[in-house]
Amino acid sequence: MSIQTELIGLPPRSPSRFASLRLGDFPLIPALILGGIAFVAIFANVLAPHNPEIGSLTARFRPPVWQTGGSIQYLLGTDQLGRDVLSRLIFGARVSVVVGFTAVIFAGVIGTVLGILSGYLGGWVDQAIMRVTDTWLALPAVTFAIFLAAIVGPSMWNIVIILGLTYWTRYARVVRGEVLSLKEREFVRLAIVAGCSKWTIMRRHIMPNIINSAIVLGTLMLGVVIIAEATLSFLGIGVPPPQPAWGLMLSDGKQGLMVGRWWLTIFPGCCIMLMVLSANLLGDWLRVKLDPQLRQL
Amino acid sequence: MKRYIARRVSYCLLSLFLLSVTIFFFVRVTGDPATLLVEPGASEADIAAIHQQFGLDRPLWVQYGIFMVSLAHGDLGQSFYYRMPVMELYLSRLPNSLLLASVAMALSLLIGIPSGILASVRVGRFWDSAGKLFALLGLSLPSFWVGLVLILVFSVYLGWLPSSGSGSALHLIMPAFALGWYFAAAHMRLTRSSMLEVLGSEYVKLARLKGLPQSLVIAKHAFKNALIPVLTLAGINLVIMVNVAVVVEFVFAWPGIGRLLYEGVTFRDFPVVQGVVLMGGAMIVIVNLLVDILYAVIDPRIRLES
Amino acid sequence: MSASTLLEIENLSTHYVSAQGTRVVRAVDQVSLRINAGETLGIVGESGSGKSTLALTILRVLPPAAQIVSGKMLFEGEDLLQKSDVEMQHVRGKRIAMILQDPMASLNPLFTIGDQVAEPIRVHEGAGRATAWRRARELLKAVRIPAPETRLTQYPHEMSGGMRQRIVGAIGISCEPRLLIADEPTTSLDLTIQAQYLNLLRELQRAHGLALIFITHNLGIIAKMCDQLAVMYAGRVVESGPVSQIFNTPAHPYTEALLNSIPRMNDSAQRLTAIEGQPPDLAAMPPGCAFAPRCVRAFDRCRVEAPPEFTADDDRTARCWLAATCSTPSNMLFRGATA
Numbered sequence: 001m002s003i004q005t006e007l008i009g010l011p012p013r014s015p016s017r018f019a020s021l022r023l024g025d026f027p028l029i030p031a032l033i034l035g036g037i038a039f040v041a042i043f044a045n046v047l048a049p050h051n052p053e054i055g056s057l058t059a060r061f062r063p064p065v066w067q068t069g070g071s072i073q074y075l076l077g078t079d080q081l082g083r084d085v086l087s088r089l090i091f092g093a094r095v096s097v098v099v100g101f102t103a104v105i106f107a108g109v110i111g112t113v114l115g116i117l118s119g120y121l122g123g124w125v126d127q128a129i130m131r132v133t134d135t136w137l138a139l140p141a142v143t144f145a146i147f148l149a150a151i152v153g154p155s156m157w158n159i160v161i162i163l164g165l166t167y168w169t170r171y172a173r174v175v176r177g178e179v180l181s182l183k184e185r186e187f188v189r190l191a192i193v194a195g196c197s198k199w200t201i202m203r204r205h206i207m208p209n210i211i212n213s214a215i216v217l218g219t220l221m222l223g224v225v226i227i228a229e230a231t232l233s234f235l236g237i238g239v240p241p242p243q244p245a246w247g248l249m250l251s252d253g254k255q256g257l258m259v260g261r262w263w264l265t266i267f268p269g270c271c272i273m274l275m276v277l278s279a280n281l282l283g284d285w286l287r288v289k290l291d292p293q294l295r296q297l
Numbered sequence: 298m299k300r301y302i303a304r305r306v307s308y309c310l311l312s313l314f315l316l317s318v319t320i321f322f323f324v325r326v327t328g329d330p331a332t333l334l335v336e337p338g339a340s341e342a343d344i345a346a347i348h349q350q351f352g353l354d355r356p357l358w359v360q361y362g363i364f365m366v367s368l369a370h371g372d373l374g375q376s377f378y379y380r381m382p383v384m385e386l387y388l389s390r391l392p393n394s395l396l397l398a399s400v401a402m403a404l405s406l407l408i409g410i411p412s413g414i415l416a417s418v419r420v421g422r423f424w425d426s427a428g429k430l431f432a433l434l435g436l437s438l439p440s441f442w443v444g445l446v447l448i449l450v451f452s453v454y455l456g457w458l459p460s461s462g463s464g465s466a467l468h469l470i471m472p473a474f475a476l477g478w479y480f481a482a483a484h485m486r487l488t489r490s491s492m493l494e495v496l497g498s499e500y501v502k503l504a505r506l507k508g509l510p511q512s513l514v515i516a517k518h519a520f521k522n523a524l525i526p527v528l529t530l531a532g533i534n535l536v537i538m539v540n541v542a543v544v545v546e547f548v549f550a551w552p553g554i555g556r557l558l559y560e561g562v563t564f565r566d567f568p569v570v571q572g573v574v575l576m577g578g579a580m581i582v583i584v585n586l587l588v589d590i591l592y593a594v595i596d597p598r599i600r601l602e603s
Numbered sequence: 604m605s606a607s608t609l610l611e612i613e614n615l616s617t618h619y620v621s622a623q624g625t626r627v628v629r630a631v632d633q634v635s636l637r638i639n640a641g642e643t644l645g646i647v648g649e650s651g652s653g654k655s656t657l658a659l660t661i662l663r664v665l666p667p668a669a670q671i672v673s674g675k676m677l678f679e680g681e682d683l684l685q686k687s688d689v690e691m692q693h694v695r696g697k698r699i700a701m702i703l704q705d706p707m708a709s710l711n712p713l714f715t716i717g718d719q720v721a722e723p724i725r726v727h728e729g730a731g732r733a734t735a736w737r738r739a740r741e742l743l744k745a746v747r748i749p750a751p752e753t754r755l756t757q758y759p760h761e762m763s764g765g766m767r768q769r770i771v772g773a774i775g776i777s778c779e780p781r782l783l784i785a786d787e788p789t790t791s792l793d794l795t796i797q798a799q800y801l802n803l804l805r806e807l808q809r810a811h812g813l814a815l816i817f818i819t820h821n822l823g824i825i826a827k828m829c830d831q832l833a834v835m836y837a838g839r840v841v842e843s844g845p846v847s848q849i850f851n852t853p854a855h856p857y858t859e860a861l862l863n864s865i866p867r868m869n870d871s872a873q874r875l876t877a878i879e880g881q882p883p884d885l886a887a888m889p890p891g892c893a894f895a896p897r898c899v900r901a902f903d904r905c906r907v908e909a910p911p912e913f914t915a916d917d918d919r920t921a922r923c924w925l926a927a928t929c930s931t932p933s934n935m936l937f938r939g940a941t942a
Contacts, residue, residue: 135315138581139574140540143558147574150562151323151333227439231544234441237562250442254548257445258460260453269442276437420667497666499708505664506703507723507774508696511688521713597713597758 027285030278037275040090041097048087049075053242055082061256064263077263079252085263088244089271095245096275099160100226104218106164107225111171112214118172119179120202129172136169141224142231149237156239159232163225171217178213182206212290219283223276230272246272301593309586316578320571321364325357333567373575374568378560383572387554393463394546394553398538400469401477406531409481410524413488417496418515428485435482441544444475448548461550472549476542480534487530491523498522525596532588533581540577608677609782609814610661610699612636615674617653617660622668628885630656630669632838635912635920638831640781643808643815645829645846647822647861651882653838654818658784662701663691679781697727700775704787706767710759716743717755720774727778742773745810746803765796769803776807783808784816789824801828822865826850834858837883837893840912844919854921856898892924900925 040047059082063070070077076085118129136144148162182188182205191201232238233247241248246268253264324333348354367374373383416428451471452460459468495501496519504518505511543555550556554573561569617631631653638644646654659665661676663683676683678699686694695701703709710719720742721735730738736755743751746769759767768788775783785804789797801824808815817828825832825846833843834857842855853859860878880897883889889896895905904924913926 131311131315132319135312135319135578138312138316138585139319139578140537140581142541142543143574143577146543146558146562147320147570148323150565150567150570151326223437230439231441234439234544235547235559235562250445254445257448258453260449262449262453265442265445265449269439269446272442273438276439277433280433280437499703499705500711502664503701503703503709503771503774504711506662506695506701507726508692508694508778509722509726510692513726518711518714522711597760 027281030281030285033274033278034282037093037271037278038097041093044090044094048084048090049073050084050087052083052087052091052244055079055084057082061261063261076267077261079249079264080255083244085249085267088249089246089267092244092246092249092268092271095156095239095243096226096229096272099156099163099229099239100222100275102160103163103167103225103229104221106160107167107221108171108214108218110164111168112175112210114168115172115175116179116202116206116210119176120183120198120206126176130176133169133172137173141166141228145228145232146235146237149232154232154237154240156243159229159238162232163228166228167221167225170221171214174213174217175210178210179206182209216283216287216290219279219286222279222283226272226276226279302590305586305589309582312582312585313579316582317365317368317575318361320575320578321361324571325360368575373572376561376566376569378564378566378569383568386557386569387572387576390552390554390557393551394539394542394555397469397472397476397542397546397551397553398535400473401538401542402480402531402535404473404477405481405484405534408477409484410488410527412481413485413527414492414515414520414523416485416489417492420493425489428489432482432485435478435485438478439544440475440479440541441548443478444472444545444548447471447475463551468549468551472542472545472551475548476538476545480538483534484527484531488523488527491526492519495519495523525592529588529592532591533585536577536581536584539580607640608637609640609642609679610636610638611675611677612661613675613677615657615660615676616672617656617665617669618672619669626886629838629888630885631660633912634674634835634838634840636833636840636843638782638814638816640814641808641812642831643817643829644831644833645825646816646818646833646835647820647825648835649820649882651837651885652835653885654835655786656838657835658701658786658816658818661784662695662699663688664695693727696723696780697778698780699782699784700778700780701784702768702771702775702786702788705791706764706771707759707791709771710767712759715756715758716762716770719759720755720770720777723774723777738777739773742777743770745776745807746770746773748773765792765800768792768796768800772800772803772807776811776813779811780813782814782816784818786818787820789821790819797824804828822861834861837888838885839893839922840920841894841922842920844915848919854915854919854926855894855923856900856925857894860899892922 055078059074059078060080062074062078062082064077064085065072065075074084074086076089078084079088114129114133118126118133139147145162145166148165149158152158152162188201188205191205196204229238229245230247230250233245234251236251238247239245249268250265253261253268256264353360371384373387375381376383376386379386412424412428412431416425419425447458448460448471451458458471459465460471462468496515501514501518504514509518539554541555542551542553543558545551546553546555547559554576557569558573560566561573613635615631615634616629619628619630620626634653634657636644646657648654656665656669660669660671661683663671663686665671671684674684678694683691683694710716717736717739720739721730721732724730724735724738725732740751740755743754748754748766748769754762754766754770759770762770768791772788775785788804789800792800804815804817805828807813815828817824819825829846831844832846832849833840834849834855835841836857842849842853842858844854849858850862853862857878860876864876864878866875878897883893883896889906891904891906891909892898892901893909895901898905902924908924910922910924910927912920912922914920915926
């Protein structure tokens with residue numbers, strides 16, 4: 001590390017902060033992007049120019065409007081069934097948003113509850129939950145998700161459940177750690193001495209203090225879940241067709257890759273990237289903002 | 298040290314046990330597992346035979362017993378599609394996945410560790426920001442998409458690299474990079490934060506106070522200490538890599554166990570799916586154990602614990 | 604011992620600047636000190652008084668958030684602030700050495716004792732491994748570590764706290780520095796070990812002709828070890844001079860309060876005397892004298908204007924308006940009050 005020996009008169013150097021790359025404090029762009037995607041997802045019906053599930057066979061493999069062969073009708077081109085890419089992207093946002101947020105909340109609820117129980121009650125409850133968590137964590141998420149998908153079959157809600165079951169363990173681990181340190185704090189001890197029941201303490205004292213960590217973890221997990229959903233869809237065991245999902249579009253697009261039909265691959269991938277990137281940046285910012293102690297996340 | 302190892306081994310065994318229970322449980326959770334365990338389009342007689350073979354009419358714990366016994370014999374069942382034992386199939390594909398994962402891991406360490414060190418030494422400046430950007434992208438991009446884009450650029454447009462299959466080093470480059478980027482990002486982040494922590498420690502301060510040149514302080518005193526958590530993570534990540542390579546192997550048609558898993562799912566070849574998942578989980582547990590033991594070798598504090 | 608000036612510090616200031624540049628902590632504020640060859644200078648003060656920052660400033664091993672804002676540090680005639688980082692590397696460990704407070708934290712857990720003791724010798728004197736390790740063994744013997752041979756190949760966590768601190772001491776003197784800075788070296792040691800360690804330091808000092816800067820919050824150690832004393836408060840030196848004189852007739856109310864707060868065996872008083880109040884926030888210092896809010900002798904001028912350093916004939920300084928009213932401390936108004 002360099003050592004400053006500036007003498008009087010020179011302004012102090014301010015090293016840039018750890019947080020986001022873009023603006024100084026609040027990551028405006030990522031938040032806008034996420035908001036925009038959510039908006040698109042909600043108003044997909046109004047925004048999409050075409051029906052995403054039905055294509056016109058005379059308009060197959062049209063490139064985007066700025067290339068030769070493209071047309072204004074299909075701004076971003078069409079796929080192998082003549083379906084408009086832009087419309088499918090817009091409706092695909094719906095899947096990503098719904099699955100993403102629902103799965104994260106689902107995993108979060110399970111994981112937080114189990115984490116609190118495990119951390120606060122201790123003893124064999126803790127041991128049991130922790131052993132299960134460790135084992136679950138030993139299974140790589142993707143593999144486990146594929147395994148579950150093979151068993152229950154693909155559908156949007158199945159995917160949500162599968163992703164929830166796959167990712168709750170991350171919450172449980174972190175929440176348990178937080179609870180363990182919270183247990184030692186004064187206000188919890190006061191509550192015990194005052195005679196509150198275990199459940200009351202967990203509900204009214206522990207839980208509100210855990211919410212911060214859970215939220216931060218949630219934003220960080222959002223990106224992971226979306227990639228997982230895209231992966232499952234790409235492999236054909238995610239959201240089933242004809243409902244459009246970005247991962248599914250990538251799978252369809254793979255066929256066109258070798259003949260240079262780049263728009264079928266680049267656009268859906270960019271959407272995924274934008275959403276995950278924004279979620280990660282927002283999560284990073286939240287992490288630093290809400291509690292510097294959470295940095296180890 | 299012996300006690301430490303004994304404890305770790307017992308955890309390992311416990312985890313393996315729980316793993317088998319978990320898999321067993323989930324297979325049966327949807328009702329009649331026979332639908333999974335027979336080939337599609339099987340006859341009534343076949344289904345009855347399956348019931349017999351797996352004892353599906355018997356109480357759960359008996360079923361579990363049968364399950365465990367076959368596992369102990371290394372019998373993961375028979376693949377419908379390939380008509381050969383799953384274990385044999387798995388072992389034949391495993392080396393390919395290990396090769397891919399090893400190269401990807403080497404890449405991720407070669408890129409991740411130096412950039413992490415650089416970022417920590419130049420905190421707040423250009424290299425730190427560049428590193429953070431690289432890491433952010435690596436953690437936000439799905440590996441299969443990276444693979445697809447690489448194919449687009451290097452196979453379709455430039456024609457430099459083959460887009461699929463295996464057999465030469467050229468075939469290995471793109472899948473290894475697609476697989477490795479995410480982990481390079483993770484390793485870079487961990488190296489950076491670990492280095493920052495170590496650089497702020499008292500013994501590094503004393504090393505500087507001794508008048509040691511900056512390069513020696515970093516290379517000797519900081520590096521070894523900072524590396525411990527990174528290597529631990531890398532060891533675990535290697536096995537994870539083997540397992541999550543599913544999509545990358547699929548994109549590049551790389552004949553590893555990831556591809557095998559995909560085939561199992563597509564062809565509704567359930568014994569293969571179950572087998573890959575079991576083996577994957579078992580590998581992770583065992584590698585965790587090995588990494589823990591390695592830890593003891595590197596860190597003398599644990600080694601000499603009486 | 605010759606009375607040649609070894610280290611002369613003039614108006615040294617070190618500030619910590621926060622990331623946005625908004626908060627400036629004046630950790631070391633206009634400090635002037637002098638130490639001669641072979642002497643022992645004690646620096647005493649509460650936590651947060653700037654003693655450790657001062658020590659790190661001398662060797663220029665500060666974290667990136669800290670900046671040396673003004674001053675001069677003349678060591679054997681050379682200004683340390685003008686040196687490049689590479690030149691400072693040749694000073695650190697070789698001409699000026701430092702011992703840190705927590706020996707368990709200061710020794711690298713992954714390397715052997717021998718490695719860490721031999722290291723400065725190899726770096727500064729270019730000695731080969733065998734030579735350096737031989738010297739390391741002798742150094743361990745010099746700091747009274749039994750069975751030095753076996754210790755060389757052991758790791759820090761296998762030693763007791765006292766032994767570790769001796770090893771840190773051995774590292775300090777390994778290249779025969781002229782000045783050794785000891786930052787609270789006995790604070791984390793057991794009481795019984797402390798006395799042994801202090802004796803060891805004195806022996807080493809005598810044997811090697813070392814000058815010693817001893818940083819502590821313990822006045823008893825000052826009394827035992829030091830010739831000269833500097834009292835620090837809120838980053839400033841509030842009083843300095845020969846130890847015995849200061850102990851007998853403290854010039855600054857803070858020093859007086861510190862001395863009064865030491866409980867005495869034959870004291871019939873029931874309650875311990877403490878100094879009222881808290882040390883100030885170094886980022887938001889009150890105008891005027893930093894000690895004024897807690898000072899029993901403060902008057903109006905103290906709260907408005909910060910006193911400069913007043914020098915008395917016999918090498919004593921005091922940063923207090925009370926000292927302005929007389930030429931030597933012996934005339935000071937409050938002299939009669941000290942018991």
